Amino acid sequence: MRLSTATWWRPGLVRVLVLPLLLLALAACAGESYPQSTLTPKGDFADLVDALFRTTVFWAVIIFVLVEGALLFAIFRFRGRADDPEPEQIHGNTLVEIIWTVIPAAVLAFVAVPTVRTIFDTARIPETGPDGQAALKVEVIGHQWWWEFRYPELGIVTANEMHVPVGRTVDLRMKTVDVLHSFWIPQFAGKRDVFPNRETRLWFSAREVGAFPGACAEFCGIQHGRMDFYVMVDEPAAFDGWVATRQADSAAAAMRPAAAPVPADSLAPDAAPVAAVDPLVAEGKQLFMTKACAGCHALGSAGAATTMIGPNLGGIGTRKMIAAGWLENTDENLAHWIQNPQAVKEGVLMNVPPITDAEATALVAYLRTRQ
Numbered sequence: 001m002r003l004s005t006a007t008w009w010r011p012g013l014v015r016v017l018v019l020p021l022l023l024l025a026l027a028a029c030a031g032e033s034y035p036q037s038t039l040t041p042k043g044d045f046a047d048l049v050d051a052l053f054r055t056t057v058f059w060a061v062i063i064f065v066l067v068e069g070a071l072l073f074a075i076f077r078f079r080g081r082a083d084d085p086e087p088e089q090i091h092g093n094t095l096v097e098i099i100w101t102v103i104p105a106a107v108l109a110f111v112a113v114p115t116v117r118t119i120f121d122t123a124r125i126p127e128t129g130p131d132g133q134a135a136l137k138v139e140v141i142g143h144q145w146w147w148e149f150r151y152p153e154l155g156i157v158t159a160n161e162m163h164v165p166v167g168r169t170v171d172l173r174m175k176t177v178d179v180l181h182s183f184w185i186p187q188f189a190g191k192r193d194v195f196p197n198r199e200t201r202l203w204f205s206a207r208e209v210g211a212f213p214g215a216c217a218e219f220c221g222i223q224h225g226r227m228d229f230y231v232m233v234d235e236p237a238a239f240d241g242w243v244a245t246r247q248a249d250s251a252a253a254a255m256r257p258a259a260a261p262v263p264a265d266s267l268a269p270d271a272a273p274v275a276a277v278d279p280l281v282a283e284g285k286q287l288f289m290t291k292a293c294a295g296c297h298a299l300g301s302a303g304a305a306t307t308m309i310g311p312n313l314g315g316i317g318t319r320k321m322i323a324a325g326w327l328e329n330t331d332e333n334l335a336h337w338i339q340n341p342q343a344v345k346e347g348v349l350m351n352v353p354p355i356t357d358a359e360a361t362a363l364v365a366y367l368r369t370r371q
């Protein structure tokens with residue numbers, strides 16, 4: 001039996017089936033649930049790019065409607081009928097060819113002017129941000145497969161979580177220690193490639209406080225897909241607090257041999273006093289030295305001049321994620337990562353000697369004290 005059009009094309013059915021689907025499709029466009037989207041800019045650099053995108057789409061939609069409209073009109077208006085005579089045969093039409101060359105050229109000009117303007121606007125790093133302050137310099141160093149952030153004016157270094165104050169322009173100077181990577185924070189800025197032998201620049205200022213995800217956007221090896229980071233946008237006071245903590249987090253304290261624990265009443269400005277009281281933490285500190293961790297990781301954020309193989313672990317106790325944005329920073333995940341990083345991120349440049357569950361627990365306890 002042939003299903004007649006009328007059988008299924010009932011208004012009721014359309015409403016029941018099509019409308020919910022349409023709503024569902026529209027719901028998927030809600031930008032807030034997709035923090036990796038460039039369509040919800042949260043800073044000035046991203047606004048410039050977004051405005052250009054919208055301008056281009058605007059012209060593209062107008063052209064689409066005109067061209068498709070003309071096409072549909074021609075199809076219906078000049079459609080062939082059974083008794084039509086043979087149409088006139090022609091070859092070439094100079095007037096039509098001029099028209100279809102001039103119009104696209106004009107369209108390109110319409111798109112090119114704002115594009116070039118945006119290229120210049122985004123290439124110029126503003127001297128002061130929306131907050132009226134001078135830009136904050138941050139050095140970005142790409143590694144297989146994590147990100148290092150250095151604050152030369154503040155003398156601190158961190159990894160995988162870049163803290164910035166809201167409203168302040170951030171002046172990024174970027175490079176890599178190995179292969180090409182590309183730095184991308186969808187809601188703020190990017191993408192911009194980073195090279196081993198050349199500095200690239202990028203800037204942005206964030207308009208909103210929060211944790212905003214970023215990622216490497218240039219294939220850089222087997223774990224390229226797990227090379228994420230977060231931009232932590234803080235209120236200015238909270239940012240100053242974070243900086244003060246990092247500055248107090250002295251590299252010298254981290255390297256102090258565990259055999260000579262800091263007295264419990266010490267006023268040393270690091271987290272070590274705790275280590276001296278809790279035996280588990282003291283054991284973890286010892287293991288950090290004997291299990292090769294210290295060979296690849298610096299623990300103090302302050303003045304850590306040399307770039308090491310592994311990320312700086314200053315503040316690892318309170319970071320949101322580990323393994324470059326791949327795992328949540330829970331005790332369980334941390335222990336699993338420490339014991340078998342290759343199972344989490346195959347090919348990762350972290351190789352560790354065998355570590356028992358008890359040892360992992362002690363290491364986790366120690367790392368948790370690094371606030």
Ligand SMILES: [Cu+2]
Binds near residue numbers: 216
């Ligand atoms: Cu990469």
